[in-house]
Amino acid sequence: MRLTTKGRFAVTAMLDVALHGGSAPVTLATISGRQKISLSYLEQLFGKLRRHGLVDSVRGPGGGYRLARDSAAISVADVIAAVDAPIDATPRGGEDHCTDDRCMPTHRLWAGLDAHILGYLQSVTLADLVRRSDEAGTTAIHASPREGGAHAEKMGGDAHPREPAAAV
Amino acid sequence: MRLTTKGRFAVTAMLDVALHGGSAPVTLATISGRQKISLSYLEQLFGKLRRHGLVDSVRGPGGGYRLARDSAAISVADVIAAVDAPIDATPRGGEDHCTDDRCMPTHRLWAGLDAHILGYLQSVTLADLVRRSDEAGTTAIHASPREGGAHAEKMGGDAHPREPAAAV
DNA sequence: CGCATACCTGACCGGATTAGTCAGGTCAGG
DNA sequence: CCTGACCTGACTAATCCGGTCAGGTATGCG
Numbered sequence: 001m002r003l004t005t006k007g008r009f010a011v012t013a014m015l016d017v018a019l020h021g022g023s024a025p026v027t028l029a030t031i032s033g034r035q036k037i038s039l040s041y042l043e044q045l046f047g048k049l050r051r052h053g054l055v056d057s058v059r060g061p062g063g064g065y066r067l068a069r070d071s072a073a074i075s076v077a078d079v080i081a082a083v084d085a086p087i088d089a090t091p092r093g094g095e096d097h098c099t100d101d102r103c104m105p106t107h108r109l110w111a112g113l114d115a116h117i118l119g120y121l122q123s124v125t126l127a128d129l130v131r132r133s134d135e136a137g138t139t140a141i142h143a144s145p146r147e148g149g150a151h152a153e154k155m156g157g158d159a160h161p162r163e164p165a166a167a168v
Numbered sequence: 169m170r171l172t173t174k175g176r177f178a179v180t181a182m183l184d185v186a187l188h189g190g191s192a193p194v195t196l197a198t199i200s201g202r203q204k205i206s207l208s209y210l211e212q213l214f215g216k217l218r219r220h221g222l223v224d225s226v227r228g229p230g231g232g233y234r235l236a237r238d239s240a241a242i243s244v245a246d247v248i249a250a251v252d253a254p255i256d257a258t259p260r261g262g263e264d265h266c267t268d269d270r271c272m273p274t275h276r277l278w279a280g281l282d283a284h285i286l287g288y289l290q291s292v293t294l295a296d297l298v299r300r301s302d303e304a305g306t307t308a309i310h311a312s313p314r315e316g317g318a319h320a321e322k323m324g325g326d327a328h329p330r331e332p333a334a335a336v
Numbered sequence: 337c338g339c340a341t342a343c344c345t346g347a348c349c350g351g352a353t354t355a356g357t358c359a360g361g362t363c364a365g366g
Numbered sequence: 367c368c369t370g371a372c373c374t375g376a377c378t379a380a381t382c383c384g385g386t387c388a389g390g391t392a393t394g395c396g
Contacts, residue, residue: 002171004170004353005354038357059370060371060372172382173384207385212384227344227391230394232342
C-alpha cells in the first residue's frame, strides 16, 4: 500500500462530500472550489471512487456525488485503495528469488509494517473525520495556524526536528 | 514521509551491512550480489546514508561500509528519512490557504497518521531485524509468498512494540 | 612507486506516476 | 430543446524511480 498525495486528495474530497452532502448531492465544481483541487483531476478520482462503489453519481442539473454508504462504513483505507493503482505486490517473479533466506527478514518487516499501517487506516472512517472536524469547529482554532502540536501528543513524538511533520 | 521502494532497498541494504559487517567493512559489490540491487543504485543510496551519518565509509582495498552506530541505535525511520527526498510538505503557499477551517480536518488527519506510522518505524531498529532474521533462520519458512487482499496474519510474535492507538 | 581496489561524484536515461488540461460525449431536469 | 452536470479518453509537463555510464579520488599492498 503506497501512501501518496493522490490518496490524500481523494480522502480530502470524500471528506468534503461527507461534510456537505447532507441534502443534495455535491458537485465536483463545488469541491474544486472549496478544496482547491483541479476539477478534471477530481473527475478522474471520482471515476475510480464510483467504480469501486464508494460514491453514487446523480446526473443532470442538480446532480453530483453522494456517499454510497454511511460515512461510518467507509474507511480511509477504502478510499486510498480505490484511488491508488490496483497493482499487485511482487509484480515480477517473486517466487524463486525469495527461496533464499536473505530476503526473508525484510520481507517480513514490510509485511508487518504494511499490515500495521493498513489496520490503522481501516480503523479510521469518514465519520471519524467528520466528528473530528466538528470539534475543530467548536473549539477556537484560530489561535496559531502554526503547525505546532495542538493535536494530542499521545504519539511517541517527533524525533526529527529537521522535518516538520511532513507527509507520510 | 513517503513509503516507497527506495526506502525498502535502503533498509534491505542496511540490514545486509548489519548482518555481515561483523569484522570487515562490507563492500557495495557484495551487497549488490547478495541482495540483487544495482551497484550504481547502491552507491547513490549509501552516499545519502553516509551524508546522514548512518554509515561510515572505508576507502581503498579492503574497504567498504560499516554502521556508524550500533544497530540498536538505527531505526528504520532513520534509514528511510535519509534516503528519501528531504522535500518539505506544503511547498507552495501553505500559510494563507490553511487559515480557512476547511482544510483543517484532513490536515490533522495526515499529521496524526504520519505520527503514527513514524512512531512505528522509529520503534523498529536494525537490531530488531537482525534478531528477527535469526529466528527466521532457525525456523524453516517456505510458505507460499501468495497473499491476497486479506492481509496475512502469519506475523507470529509481537511485531508491534508500540501499542497501536485505535483512534487518534 | 604503481596499481588494483573501492569509494565518490555527477550526468544521463527510459519508464512510470502525478497533477492537470482539453475536447468532446451522455444523461436528465426545466 | 437546452443547459447543467456527469463521463470518457487522449494528451501533456513535471517529477520521481530505478538504473547506467564515465569518470574521479583515496588507500592498501606488492
